[in-house]
Amino acid sequence: MNALSMKRYAPRSLYGRAALILLLPVVSLQIVVSVVFIQRLFEDVTEQMSSNVAYELRYLRNTVEAAPSLDAARRTLAPLARDFEIGTALPDPAPISGTDRQIYDLSGRLVVPTLVKELDGVRGVDLASDDDVVEMTVDTRHGPLRFRFDRDRVSAQNPHQFLVIMILTALLMTVVAYLFLKNQLRPIKRLADAALAFGKGRSVPYTPRGAREVRNAGAAFLDMRARIERQIEQRTMMLSGISHDLRTPLTRLRLELEMLDEAEAEPMRRDLDEMQRMLDAFLDFAREGVMGEREDTNPAQLVEDVVEKARRAGGTVDFGRVMQANDLVSLNPLAVGRALENLVGNALRHGSRARVSLERSGRALVFSVEDDGPGIPVEARAEAMRAFTRLDNARNQNRGAGVGLGLAIAQDVARQHGGILRLGSSDDLGGLRADLVIAL
Template sequence: MATIIKRFLPRSLFGRWLMLLVAPIVILQALLTYIFYERHWDIVTRRLTLGVAGEIAVLIDTRRENTDPTVLSALIERMQRSLEMHVTFQPGGKLPSDLPPPRRFSILDRMLIQALGERLNDPYMIDTQRSSHWVTIYAQLPDALMTVVVPESRVFSSSTYVFMIWMASASVLLLGIAVLFLRNQIKPIRRLAEAADAFGKGREITDFRPAGAEEIRAAARAFLAMRDRLRRHIRERTDMLAGVSHDLRTPLTRMKLQLSLMPAGTEIEELKSDISEMEKMVEAYLSFARGHSEQPAQPTDLGGLIAELAEDVRRRGRELKVELDEPITLPLRRLSFKRALSNLVENALRYGRNVRLTTARHGSRIEIRVEDDGPGVPEKERHKVFRPFYRLDQSRHGSGNVGLGLTIARDAVLAHGGEILLGQSEMGGLQVTIRLPV
């Protein structure tokens, strides 16, 4: 039952707050209309209809008991002047047969028929539909047809309509004020969510400041403090990594120079190979560090960036097949994202002969795929290859694979608010899929 109820509840905070305001107003108006106004309407209309029915009954009894036409005429004239009741007698007349039936849901028709039934002993009919301001009552007397025309205001009170209109207008006005107030309260929450989303996507937040209620301001201040701590932590880590990597270059260069002055031998060549491997690792460290120290994201033509990457591959004598779905412009940190794509393409070129790079738009996200026809990555190893320094073939030294390529690529993609996935390519090798928010 609770699941069914939740299915119909609004999902947004604005919708739920609005429902909390609207539901009591609607319920209150329904109860007031049914309990108070409906009862008030019934009582007032009944008293009015009983009064008119009683006056008609008095007139009929007076006509039966008094045969003097002068007295009856004076009474009819007085009733017309004082009670706004127009009375006529048609000798030998019969009740009309073309009158519309009483309205089923009309309080006036129901109360008038009930009051006439209590006061009159003669057959009667009513007509409340042919005129919007007058009510006609027909009474079948033994020798004549009595027709009574009275204003509708004498048998029906329209003040209830006025009360209901005032109540509905006041409710709509208060509801409009409440909606404006809710919008102003929800706006800081939405801006906080947008700022958190932009920060998660690696985009610069420039115009965000705490606003709204005190609780919302506290959450915004906590977010800004968290953002500053994360930036400081990343900056310190990057500076430390860059400093250590840079300082390692000096002893490595000195060792390389000393080895070049020593006589050639197997051990010397092995040491040179190890130093070369260490130099590549240091370069990978610096490349990783530079990815964090780059400028904020800027609108970038993804097609142009991929074209530059394909041209770099062509200069090295290889071919990168590119398939672009449509022109795409995204806020990117150009150098770090190009480095990520370059690492993925280099891995594909290292292990495969044919490499394909495709882009496609799927709703609110962009997909970039790098595929090759190489040996691929076993499914049980795919969650490990993003670890720093992890290599599928640990015995492959001097291959140029330090073990940071996929780590740098994943770090750059995550910094843009995206995700990177590994799968099986239709070409037979590895398929790397990058998903970025638009």
């Protein structure tokens, strides 16, 4: 197995990996210990015990061989067999042939060959009929001779007890380790959850806990979160401060313009209007971060509202494929609606018609806005999404220039929902296709 395929089979979660790291040595150690132990106990001990019994059996058989007649043989055999505590029958009424043992009888695998090796004329050994006794038939001059003795004379009793205890202990320790591990990993998971939530624009309560390293990472995360939140707040305050303060002089200027004569004032008023519009856009952008809350929303309804609104404003907008959502989705309807309005606004500014669709793909919701305008070349797409950038495009100047915030806002909204804004080209209409992807 090469490194790559190892990687494929390795568990993905930290928990799985930790469990593997923990279990692998334990299991390997157990396997090694069991193998060595089985080797020694099962093989060596069994072999020694079996040969000892075999010597006694050999003695008994030799006695029978030495006897002149069957009767004499039986007579000498009886007291000896009694002393050795070995049951005998001569002649054996039902001689055993071949060997018979249970599959799980590991030591039996060694008992039979040892007996056969040490004893002449073995016809058959039966370990299977009764777990606690060994029965065997050997050939003698006076016919088949049956031996019957306790099983624990040839192999260690209940050798599996050791294995059972070992496995049980291992299982118990694994459970204990599992619980410990779970406790150790929980703080990491909580940190990951907090970071994930913050990435989606939510600030969930979090206190660093757990091992020192995890606590340090947690504290670093909290610092970082506080700093980012502070920066966002400052940005918001600064932008709204500027926009707000500029409004007063703007209003004053507008009043002063009223005093001038119409022809002279007109171009200035248009400039003022433009400034006003830009200021409004800045204010909106600044407020965006704090606008609205997540709530259970029907996304199809949201799409319909946006299209409805654009139509009322005189735009040509139609529906593409709109998934009829049965489930409500948790999103910020104000923010998403605003993002979609921006995209539709762009589409109508740069093209003559727009199409809005809604689809679900895997664990994401995709709102798409397409148009029949010139689109944005691949290399300019990242640039277009940056705040305050307008692509130099003489074609659409006559329809009024924007501030360059529409796509930036849409991207912000997508990110707040754990998604992205994706720009592409529309297959159907030929212009831009903007996908607002939202994680479910």
